[in-house]
Amino acid sequence: MSELRLREDLSAIPDYKPGKATAHTAPEVPVYKVSSNENPYPPLPSVASAIADRITLVNRYPETAATALTSMLCARFDVTPANVVLGSGSVEVVSQLMRATAGEGDEVIFAWRSFEAYPMLVRAAGATPVAVALTTDHRHDLDAMREAITDRTRLIIVCNPNNPTGTTIGAEELTAFLDAVPGDITVVIDEAYVHFNERADSPSGIEYFRRYANVAVAHTFSKAYGLAGLRIGYAIAPERLANALRKVAIPFGVTDLAQAAAVASLHAEEELSARVADLVTERERVVAAFLAAGIALPETQANFVWVPFGDATTAAAELLERHGLLVRPFAGEGFRVTIAEREANDLLVALAPELAALVSPVSVAVA
Structure with a gap:
């Protein structure tokens, strides 16, 4: 049976890896997906209503x-x-x-x-x-x-x-x-x-x-x-x-x-802007906790933090996963963690000292 003819250059394209959505933790451990830079807030009532109004037209x-x-x-x-x-x-x-x-x-x-x-x-x-x-x-x-x-x-x-x-x-x-x-x-x-x-x-x-x-x-x-x-x-x-x-x-x-x-x-821009402001405040709290733990971070102006852990990246991601935090690791480079609901951020802050014990990351400029 002949094989289908496909574009040969597609073999050079790596598969896109979405943020991890499951974790092997104890049943009583809550899991927070902080791997995809999602907004932790549900839709505003006015936005949810607008969606509902169009359902019958799909x-x-x-x-x-x-x-x-x-x-x-x-x-x-x-x-x-x-x-x-x-x-x-x-x-x-x-x-x-x-x-x-x-x-x-x-x-x-x-x-x-x-x-x-x-x-x-x-x-x-x-x-x-x-x-x-x-x-x-x-x-x-x-x-x-x-x-x-x-x-x-x-x-x-x-x-x-x-x-x-x-x-x-x-x-x-x-x-x-x-x-x-x-x-x-x-x-x-x-x-x-x-x-x-x-x-x-x-x-x-x-x-x-x-x-x-x-x-x-x-x-x-x-x-x-x-x-x-x-x-x-x-x-x-x-x-x-x-x-x-x-x-x-x-x-x-x-x-x-x-x-x-x-x-x-x-x-609803005004309401949404208040949510953004809250996330920025949470971002600064997480950054401050990491710096206090001795983890040097680059500037971040997004809804996530980049932690340059080099060869310790996989170990850090595994530690966080055991505690219910699913981050986005890039093996050998670092991991990205989304600023999410307050409970997830609290957990990340609490784990900063344990992360710091894994490695002494290369110091980077902090803006």
Whole structure:
């Protein structure tokens, strides 16, 4: 029997590993999934009501133009509908950007370590990923990324704040970088965690979209808005690029429920902002506990903390799992832990001294 013919280059794509959702702990030990950067809060009543109101319409296809949501985004960012493209989460929007700009023989540059899906999506688009190592303090090395540009470069991704390290870049360095990037290369600023970013000189992706004709911005409703399960994000891009994104987008990829929930979330911005503020406060409490325990951490401006434990990463993840905390380990590098419900954060704080006893991590700059 003949084997099916598949794309040979797919063998180079590693499987995406979602955050761990089960643990082998004692039955009486509560389990907290802090591996996927999910918002711990349930939907606001107004958002839940908006979703419920649309349940009876799921037999119909969603409105592709997403008129109500697009109108709100246009008003918020002072752009036109021609600049707004929706996707099933910002990851799908980034995939659209890759497929619209790069193909066989082309290159896509991104920092590494950064969002785990980037190299997979680049390979799936048929292009070549170019991963540029982070600096020793776990930040984007924009100088090295600039030097990596070749005549094959079609897209550059700047993840700010960066996932999984939580580190950020400043406006001055981003401006210098964009001034040096050829105008025919698209630069996407992935701001999935922008709502948690309190850095004073942090660049606004939308402002850079206005200033540079080759800049696009990717946003999501999964993190701060807590709609990860509904899958909705969007890009704001130059009109010609936005048209290209629509050509590679999945038809009807953003459900009616997701659109309704996003609209309701934007209306409930004040309530959601209070939740974000609480998570930032919790983040600072966790960071302070780790520092007090002697664990050096890089800056984080996201809803998670990156702990650079090197060879002790697996042991640390196993220790935390035994106590009911499921983190995201990257063997030999470090682990990422989401700022979650207070009970999970309390447990993480309590375990900081035990973690510190495992290893003396390499000291990094703390912003």
